[in-house]
Amino acid sequence: MAHNLNFNEHTGNYSFFSVQQKAWHNLGQIVSEYPTSTEAIRFAGLDYDVLKKPVFINGIDNVIGADGVLIEGGDLPVPNRFGTYRSDTNEAFDVVGKDYHIVQNRDAFAFFDAIVGGGEGILYETAGALGRGERIFITAKLPGYIRVGDGDDVTEKYIFLTTSHDGSGSITAAFTPIRIVCQNTLNAALGKMSNVVRIKHTANAKQRLLDAHRVMGLADMMSAQMEGIFNEWSKIRITDSEVKKLIQLALCPNKETFDFLKKGDEDALSTIFKNTVEDAFSYAMMSDTQLMETTKGTLFGAYNAVTGYYQNVRKYKDDEAKLQSIVMGGTAQGKAQKAFDLCRAFEKEGNNILQLN
Structure with missing residues (x-):
């Protein structure tokens, strides 16, 4: 099965970390203890900034513009278009519009830390980057369990987040309960409550990301309801x-x-x-x-x-x-x-x- 993990030639490492257990692809860094958000960013190779610059058409000849004015040859800026790239390797991601707001990798981790207050109780389990680093993902375990029956049928509670730096999609955070004995993901919408939060890369995306933990507070409510339903079933x-x-x-x-x-x-x-x-x-x-x-x-x-x-x-x-x-x-x-x-x-x-x- 393909992995598409980012390989950083600058460091010689794959951009991925996992706690204790090796992932199926046997790549990246395996750590023995749950890291802080600062450590997780470093272990996963996500400690780079994403920047954007105006897009130019290089080396054009002299042309007459639509208004009849001569445009001298050279580099011609493309209106309202910007290229995104990573700061450590200068690899380009893609072209985005003027309203596209970059959400840095550290902002994504700040979202998790905000959920339970300063990171207390949040356990970063995996994180990494895909492709050239244009898409990142994080999984973190929340405190508590969903217990079914009197035995060992226990479901752990996770939040998964992914975001892109190339304009290809929104920031997405999902509440993902996983049944331990078989690793089943038991996602289900309860009535009007969705387990997914999507945030657009607009000018206020960072603030909306920081505020999203309020919506993800539904995870606790969903957990309690799901526990009751599954026990009844x-x-x-x-x-x-x-x-x-x-x-x-x-x-x-x-x-x-x-x-x-x-x-x-x-x-x-x-x-x-x-x-x-x-x-x-x-x-x-x-x-x-x-x-x-x-x-x-x-x-x-x-x-x-x-x-x-x-x-x-x-x-x-x-x-x-x-x-x-x-x-x-x-x-x-x-x-x-x-x-x-x-x-x-x-x-x-x-x-x-x-x-x-």
Whole structure:
């Protein structure tokens, strides 16, 4: 699986750090203790500023402008366009508009420190840069857990942040609970509460970034609600056939497939869809993490069948694609949300929501 981590030829290091455990790509710096934000920036190779300069067209000939005035040859400035680049290597990122505001890497870490007050309790776990350093990412563990049942089924609470320096996207911070036993990301929107905050690179982006921790305070509220919901689901029984039907509905890609399911015409279903359902169902039935007291034959286990399939079974072309799919609002997150909504409906109405005929 490709990594696209930035390799800084100036230092001879990859721009990535992880606490205690090596990442799958075995690159970057592994540290034994959770670092401060200042240390994390250095370990991840993010201790550079991003600058911007006006864009010029070089070496043009004398031309007559639209107003009939002679423009002498040489370097001609491009109106309202600026190039972004990093201060340590002078590598160029891309061209941005006049209203684009740079959010420095240290500002992104300041966002995390502000969440729990001066960094107390925040644990920086990974951080790094991609490409030429134009995109950075940070994951940090929040205090506390989501506990399901009386045993060891524990979910840790993370916040993930990514931002770019090339004008390609907004600053995005996402609350990402991860079930420890199988590393499932259990993202779900609860009503009108979203687990994602997006901030544009406008003139007040830095201030909005510093203020975003107020919105991310929803993480605590979401954690409490999710803990209550998951504990309730761990007590609701569901048959194997109902699990498979729920998986089919959650993974259904389009109306045509839904109509085939409604008619009971499984022979008309695409091979890709049937294989996907079988892989998710096999995970639901055979994975060790699906045979726990909280998951075996329970509605919580049915939900985990979908999230676990995307996290632990499905293949992705690279790590960025997996990240986009699971955390950043891609296919996996959408399907997990569908599974969550189906489980909420099953909780209230029973298997009536699975009867399509």
